[in-house]
Amino acid sequence: MLRRMDAAQALADLTEISSQVVHVAIVEGDGSVLATTIGDASRAERFVQVALTLLEEADALRQVRGLPGLSQLEAATLDGSVFVVRRETPAGGPRIIAATTRPDPTVGLVFYDLKHCLRSLDVLSTADAA
């Protein structure tokens, strides 16, 4: 079981190394928030709900277009981009990270940093289980 403190540390590491990321939330597959940079609890809750809806509807569009399983997405707007990455945990359930960036981010680098953050949580949860 991953501790919220571990997730908060992983989030702090992410925002320190990735200057392009503005806000982030890490969410378990059941929708529970592990950590977020959004200070206001109700805004954070809404952010996570909308991010999960975005992922769900993007997955539906992916099915319509006949693509294989969706692993990540970038929604680019004129105000900035939204990134969502989904990854299976060693325990089997999905874990999701959603982030916002400033306009015109370095897409590959942001995805790399978000996936690195999720991988570091996998390592922590495996170590905790041992």
Next chain:
Amino acid sequence: MLMLGAGSLAGTVLYRRRAARRVERVDLYAEDGSMASVAAGAPGADRLLALAHELMALAG
């Protein structure tokens, strides 16, 4: 003259590339590494972009 023409062409290419990046879109990445880009106005894109706008506002 040739240098001026080449510089102008390069500037036009860069401007067009930058303008193309400013179009709102959603890029979907599949598990097999493939990617589909859905531009604003395409079926399904506007709903996803509306959610993205809401997220940007919440993160404000």
